[in-house]
Amino acid sequence: MGKLGEILSHPDELIPLLRMARxxxxxxxxxxxxxxxxxxxxxxxxxxxxxxxxxxxxxxxxxxxxxxxxxxxxxxxxxxxxxxxxxxxxxxxxxxxxxxxxxxxxxxxxxxxxxxxxxxxxxxxxxxxxxxxxxxxxxxxxxxxxxxxxxxxxxxEVLTVQDYDLYCHYVAGLVGIGLSQLFAACGLESPSVREEEGLANHMGLFLQKTNIIRDYLEDIMEEPAPRMFWPREIWGQYGTSLECFKDPANRKQAVQCLNHMITDALRHLPSCLQYMRQLRNLLVFRFCAIPQIMAIGTLALCYNNGKVFEGVVKMRRGQTAKVFQTCNDMGDVYRWFIYFLEIMEAKVRSAVSADDPSLATMRTEVATSLGHCRAALVQWRAAQPGSALALIRDWTLLAVSGSYFYYVWRLGGPGPESLPELLRPYAWVLEEHEEVQRAVSVVLLVLVFALVVSERRKV
CATH class of the missing domain: 1.10.600.10 (Farnesyl Diphosphate Synthase)
Incomplete structure (x- = not known):
């Protein structure tokens, strides 16, 4: 019942899952x-x-x-x-x-x-x-x-946070820089994107640090010898070795170290958002933005979560599919970031131990990032022109599905006379398989309503 249970408990993820499979x-x-x-x-x-x-x-x-x-x-x-x-x-x-x-x-x-x-x-x-x-x-x-x-x-050995940033620059920041150069070289993005190496570096660091944090157990168990990149400057405050965090007896210290690592990763968010704001090509934008949303989502799940030291913690496949299907502009990015930052905010407010050394810094990081994303989303919405065609489409869908529901359930009275005169010759269509049509009308109306509400929330 694992995957089926996920779908039943999150029915809004079914269509994105099907589209992602396609x-x-x-x-x-x-x-x-x-x-x-x-x-x-x-x-x-x-x-x-x-x-x-x-x-x-x-x-x-x-x-x-x-x-x-x-x-x-x-x-x-x-x-x-x-x-x-x-x-x-x-x-x-x-x-x-x-x-x-x-x-x-x-x-x-x-x-x-x-x-x-x-x-x-x-x-x-x-x-x-x-x-x-x-x-x-x-x-x-x-x-x-x-x-x-x-x-x-x-x-x-990665001793300091500066070492940690340098290593992540080499293995991921340079990837972001190279991608920016390729975007500009093919003409899909402005040559100025090539010049923003600092912002591109932050994009890579945020993704790489997320992977390093999430993959603790896999990396520490690697044969013939583990290769770990958690900086001693951070983990040394919580234990005598990185291996000791595997022991359930040290779970409190392990989680506090994990929280510190995630707090450090969040400092890259402002630069990541600034980089994505400059992109103009939709396909390039999606290519860059989807991994960033996946990263903030993964960190939200890992934060204050001892399961990181027991196995792989990752987003639901259905949620991943929703990210893939609903990431088309900065408005979508802001909404997803706000959603996952609010998850972190809830943990900071009520789940994290009061003696967690990085709690105060994390509270500030989350509050600052949330405030920035909320304000940016308001500005983004204000800058978007209202779409008359989209509004007409939504009202048409609601009118058609609502009329179908109205007549199938005979809310206007029994018999063909409840139909408009133009449709009365076709009353027999509504009378055949009436129970099936009633069920279909309910499902159709609910789906259309959910779709319209979802689209209206984006505007």
Missing amino acids: DARKASRLPADPDLAFCYGILNDVSRSFAIVIQQLPNPLRDAICVFYLVLRGLDTVEDDMALDVSFKVDQLRSFHEKIYNKGFTMSCGYNHYKRLMAKFNIVVDVFLKLEDVYQKVIADITRRMGCGMSEFIEK
Whole structure:
């Protein structure tokens, strides 16, 4: 009853789930070109949700970002493989940006789908070499900067929050910077987007910190040795080691450390919102905004939640589907951020222990972010022109569904005479299968009403 129970308890998520399933099927349709087919096929294997949003992008940007993602995923696979000799790994990370120009380049490393990616990396190289030169330069430059940055942390412990920010810059902030350059290079976004490296960096840091926080248990259990990036400056206030947080006896300290980590992540929100506000292309906007909403949603679930130390905490699939289907402008972003920030606010107000060291800072962060998003949403609504066509559509839907309900239930009296004279010859249609039609009329009226209310709330 797990998934069925979720749908029954959240019926508004059924249609988004069906639409997301449709989008996933579209994403699984591979191009005719065999090399591109491999790239998009392996993309589906290593990141299904990312594959959906990337497939919605127009070409040539779509292929460039697909290759960009796979090249960086290959680099990340080298970094993550703890079985590789350290000196060999450092050399591979620093030279990886050169290897992507070498036809036939492959490596034996990684696990599961990542092992297959590296074994057939020559195909990714072939597609990379077919991209326009402007895209190749961006991908190679970001790969170089990321590889050199990763090599710094192969044997270096993340001690301070400054170290933490630097590591996240190397592995995610640079991704945001590279994507901004690709958006501008293809002409879908203004050249000024390329210049906002600071804002793009915050976009990456927010996503990466969310992943690092959420994946505590998976990372600490990694074999042959864990690689953890929670900064000692934070976790050292709550325990003698990161491993001690697995012990249920230390759950209070573990949760307080978790709360501190999430509080730190929220400081990137203002810059993330500022970055998204400058985007003009709808498809690029969705590509950037959906992961940000997923991140704030994940943090809202993880905050003050000891289950992070027992397993994976993630959003309901139906809720994820709603995000995918209702993220088309900054109004949607503000509404989702407000929704998840209010969840955090409720926890801060009544669920978090009064002696939690980061509580006061978190209360300020949440209140500030909520105030900003609420004010921005009001301004955004005021700037949107009212749509007469949308209003006519909504009233027409309500009138038709309401009239159907009115006549099927004979609220105007029994018999054909209750119908307008024009419709009386067709009274027999309403009299056949009357009970079924009554049920249909109720469902139809409720659905139309819910749809209209939802659309009106956006205006």
